[in-house]
Amino acid sequence: xxxxxxxxxxxxxxxxxxxxxxxxxxxxxxxxxxxxxxxxxxxxxxxxxxxxxxxxxxxxxxxxxxxxxxxxxxxxxxxxxxxxxxx
Numbered sequence: 001x002x003x004x005x006x007x008x009x010x011x012x013x014x015x016x017x018x019x020x021x022x023x024x025x026x027x028x029x030x031x032x033x034x035x036x037x038x039x040x041x042x043x044x045x046x047x048x049x050x051x052x053x054x055x056x057x058x059x060x061x062x063x064x065x066x067x068x069x070x071x072x073x074x075x076x077x078x079x080x081x082x083x084x085x086x087x
């Protein structure tokens with residue numbers, strides 16, 4: 001059975017229903033959500049997404065909330081940059 005995923009990976013499930021650019025954007029978001037991230041508590045790179053907005057560190061079992069697809073939101077990174085400039 002042909003799975004339609006040679007070029008588009010997991011987005012083959014959409015078939016021809018979505019355009020190429022839309023599929024590329026969704027692929028970026030989904031791949032970014034699956035990456036391991038650094039834990040804000042212990043610093044290890046074993047933070048994984050549990051569900052939308054909830055992240056858990058596999059090392060120290062710390063659970064925290066953040067963005068739906070990334071553990072850092074644009075607003076939180078912008079405020080961190082502003083606080084660094086003030087010091």
